[in-house]
Amino acid sequence: xxxxxxxxxxxxxxxxxxxxxxxxxxxxxxxxxxxxxxxxxxxxxxxxxxxxxxxxxxxxxxxxxxxxxxxxxxxxxxxxxxxxxxxxxxxxxxxxxxxxxxxxxxxxxxxxxxxxxxxxxxxxxxxxxxxxxxxxxxxxxxxxxxxxxxxxxxxxxxxxxxxxxxxxxxxxxxxxxxxxxxxxxxxxxxxxxxxxxxxxxxxxxxxxxxxxxxxxxxxxxxxxxxxxxxxxxxxxxxxxxxxxxxxxxxxx
Amino acid sequence: xxxxxxxxxxxxxxxxxxxxxxxxxxxxxxxxxxxxxxxxxxxxxxxxxxxxxxxxxxxxxxxxxxxxxxxxxxxxxxxxxxxxxxxxxxxxxxxxxxxxxxxxxxxxxxxxxxxxxxxxxxxxxxxxxxxxxxxxxxxxxxxxxxxxxxxxxxxxxxxxxxxxxxxxxxxxxxxxxxxxxxxxxxxxxxxxxxxxxxxxxxxxxxxxxxxxxxxxxxxxxxxxxxxxxxxxxxxxxxxxxxxxxxxxxxxxxxxxxxxxxxxxxxxxxxxxxxxxxxxxxxxxxxxxxxxxxxxxxxxx
Numbered sequence: 057x058x059x060x061x062x063x064x065x066x067x068x069x070x071x072x073x074x075x076x077x078x079x080x081x082x083x084x085x086x087x088x089x090x091x092x093x094x095x096x097x098x099x100x101x102x103x104x105x106x107x108x109x110x111x112x113x114x115x116x117x118x119x120x121x122x123x124x125x126x127x128x129x130x131x132x133x134x135x136x137x138x139x140x141x142x143x144x145x146x147x148x149x150x151x152x153x154x155x156x157x158x159x160x161x162x163x164x165x166x167x168x169x170x171x172x173x174x175x176x177x178x179x180x181x182x183x184x185x186x187x188x189x190x191x192x193x194x195x196x197x198x199x200x201x202x203x204x205x206x207x208x209x210x211x212x213x214x215x216x217x218x219x220x221x222x223x224x225x226x227x228x229x230x231x232x233x234x235x236x237x238x239x240x241x242x243x244x245x246x247x248x249x250x251x252x253x254x255x256x257x258x259x260x261x262x263x264x265x266x267x268x269x270x271x272x273x274x275x276x277x278x279x280x281x282x283x284x285x286x287x288x289x290x291x292x293x294x295x296x297x298x299x300x301x302x303x304x305x306x307x308x
Numbered sequence: 309x310x311x312x313x314x315x316x317x318x319x320x321x322x323x324x325x326x327x328x329x330x331x332x333x334x335x336x337x338x339x340x341x342x343x344x345x346x347x348x349x350x351x352x353x354x355x356x357x358x359x360x361x362x363x364x365x366x367x368x369x370x371x372x373x374x375x376x377x378x379x380x381x382x383x384x385x386x387x388x389x390x391x392x393x394x395x396x397x398x399x400x401x402x403x404x405x406x407x408x409x410x411x412x413x414x415x416x417x418x419x420x421x422x423x424x425x426x427x428x429x430x431x432x433x434x435x436x437x438x439x440x441x442x443x444x445x446x447x448x449x450x451x452x453x454x455x456x457x458x459x460x461x462x463x464x465x466x467x468x469x470x471x472x473x474x475x476x477x478x479x480x481x482x483x484x485x486x487x488x489x490x491x492x493x494x495x496x497x498x499x500x501x502x503x504x505x506x507x508x509x510x511x512x513x514x515x516x517x518x519x520x521x522x523x524x525x526x527x528x529x530x531x532x533x534x535x536x537x538x539x540x541x542x543x544x545x546x547x548x549x550x551x552x553x554x555x556x557x558x559x560x561x562x563x564x565x566x567x568x569x570x571x572x573x574x575x576x577x578x579x580x581x582x583x584x585x586x587x588x589x590x591x592x593x594x595x596x597x598x599x600x601x602x603x604x605x606x607x608x
Contacts, residue, residue, distance in 0.1 A: 079560045092565070129365075
């Protein structure tokens, strides 16, 4: 039996030598298709419990992420924003390919936590409240930027990024670019080019680009003849001095 | 006149099937399927709790928890049920009755392995059915609510409602979940074959379980060990030797952890799925053959 055990061990090593190139190849194929990209390292270990880390190492990443997300939801109900931010960081590290986690983490930080910081009754100093609000905006932005690094093909995340830049940072030029980026992705919503054009109208120096895009949308589909688009187009026609013959007809 | 002796065939699929069905029946009598009730409670309970979340969060949680639980249950089932098969047959002396007949040992092992694979296949199928049923039920409920609340003045669905429903459908069931479930089964099948191999040289069920569970954990780090061995990372020679042994001896179980990324929305290309399934089948085949080599020389 001992002799057989030695033979079997040698066979196991030979099998290992034969399959390692296969596994290397399969690993590359998996990574190319967006699988097995999460980094489970000591940084993650410092964020989650030992059991959670072992579970993540044992192939239950998504399960651990779901449990931590539920924990974050409970923290939300108790408005523990700092704890939520930490949990979101861990969840997104465990599941970097889930656009939903990045989106929700950013939304909670940039909208809910920032509002809560501004309304903080325990902080009488308005400057400090506003600074805390700004920090949550930045945190929300960071979540979306990291999410986009991991999911550059997510139209939804680009759209959420554009909305954040528009509503929280009032950076209309960057918002226009993000909306444009979102609109170029195959599963994009049909209204995104319109949103991009609206932001361009507020971006100094890009009025002509905004006009061209709005006109193209107006000419291409009667469904785009919505009041907001027409109003902006007319505004730009006046601003850019468009000849009367090229202007759109006045709505009855 | 010479009397003609009829010899039984050296190999019989029928004999293997009989032993497989017998193994499955034995395991069913041990009330192993009761764990499915726990799974049902987990999925349904999770679904009820998640109803307070947005539908996207709810579906994501449901998929994460269900596929994660399926992976835990099938892996545990594969290791525990397989580890006790041989010791139990030896203890009950059933093995002597079987092997005293013209049944080759490789057929006996094939029957046992096939029986456990059937058990895993049935368990995976039942858990998948429960998971998909809950997912379908919640999807239908969310859509019905949307239809009730978002009807236009003419009684037809508004454009907004149609877009919302499409979003709900996209967030709920998608066909990529099916390869995800199959990969969960493949991982369990690999673990069953591995545990069968371990139990051919182990002295007790406990020993086989401990070794298999240890291999399970190390197997999930095999890819990291392989990277350290082959990618020219600066480490001491003896560390390189150690990680090389880990990479050569242990299976790469991370290759079968695709469900984590599938629930995040990753699509599974057919080629990738077939290569992963091929690797799983190769592992099962090789561990079975190694088990046969050891078991054929074991004194019972």
